[in-house]
């Protein structure tokens with residue numbers, strides 16, 4: 238994700254425009270009421286929300302199973318304020334004996350649940366859908382859970398994310414903890430899975446999802462579009478775009494299919510930006526190695542988000558980034574590269590927990606800054622890092638050190654996406670490069686991506702690999718840089734100092 242400098246003002250603006258109704262709260266209490274009655278029928282302890290122990294989001298994800306694949310079937314009415322009808326089918330393995338199966342799901346009405354084809358009881362607890370199968374599932378068993386539900390595209394009050402309503406339909410923005418506002422899932426990047434997405438929409442709409450199209454089936458007044466991923470994906474990176482869209486195809490390096498999805502009426506004005514993508518992919522490949530997925534492209538949403546998001550194989554951008562004349566060309570391009578870089582850092586290699594977010598955003602910011610420097614931005618990478626050093630202590634105070642970010646504050650939409658994990662974390666990578674040298678740093682980046690491709694990896698994994706590549710233990714170096722309250726001295730730049738806000742503003 239990248240929050241732009243324009244984010245705050247736009248977010249405030251978006252708030253006043255977004256309709257808020259009591260409807261979703263009513264829905265939640267209706268679910269709660271049905272939960273109570275189901276709970277009384279199912280004997281035993283009351284259903285409780287579970288999690289996988291993420292320090293920042295204690296109730297995200299669920300123990301006891303490993304999802305292999307999701308099949309999402311969504312039916313869109315043509316009205317983006319009406320709930321979509323949906324069937325979510327989850328195939329996976331149990332990793333423990335399960336009396337109950339917890340899924341994360343919080344913003345739709347559940348109509349029925351089946352486990353291995355048999356009707357199962359269900360209840361809601363917190364943001365979990367708690368399912369009680371007729372018989373407990375043994376450990377190591379293959380299971381299929383089918384949930385018929387609605388998916389509400391209108392945000393609940395104070396709970397943004399999930400569906401994003403655009404001028405002509407819908408898109409998705411699930412990072413970090415909002416995929417389960419769209420569909421029932423194990424909503425944590427430590428459990429990646431394959432995805433098939435089927436969208437049925439009235440003729441005249443175009444639906445696009447992660448991965449490649451496998452089928453388009455027109456029947457009467459509606460068309461069903463099917464997409465499948467060729468690589469596992471975290472739920473936070475799912476993307477479904479439904480709109481009056483044009484799908485523009487071009488070729489990337491060594492035949493990679495590049496596919497952009499834009500509002501049909503804006504295709505000409507966007508084309509000068511879109512045609513830059515193949516060269517940007519080639520540039521990233523020259524730095525870190527082959528592009529990790531089956532396709533890439535830019536999804537332009539006609540709405541105000543205040544952020545861009547690296548949804549897998551199809552990054553989400555708000556239209557204003559490309560149409561606001563005040564942004565210099567290098568700036569817009571560097572933001573495109575930020576989201577592109579996430580396809581390697583964050584998507585192909587996912588964070589094991591959300592405290593590892595600095596690995597996502599630090600790397601995306603690093604390549605964004607490097608690209609900007611090569612595109613003749615006003616500042617070199619080193620100048621940008623020196624400025625970051627000046628602000629770093631304040632960022633650590635506000636958001637925690639990069640390796641231990643503070644939890645999201647309630648009511649604050651910025652969540653865990655603060656400066657400490659962007660330029661504050663790129664600064665850690667800069668310090669690392671100064672410490673181990675450019676050659677070792679480059680080898681570390683490439684080895685990291687090949688070692689953990691299509692998987693999730695942790696900060697400890699990165700620290701260990703960096704030590705192996707450098708040929709010496711870097712534990713103490715990372716301990717200070719990732720977890721100290723104050724920023725350590727910059728290797729090779731003892732003259733860099735924290736800067737008071739007034740001085741910085743005057744620069």
Ligand SMILES: [Zn+2]
Nearest residue numbers: 238239598601
């Ligand atoms: Zn980002």
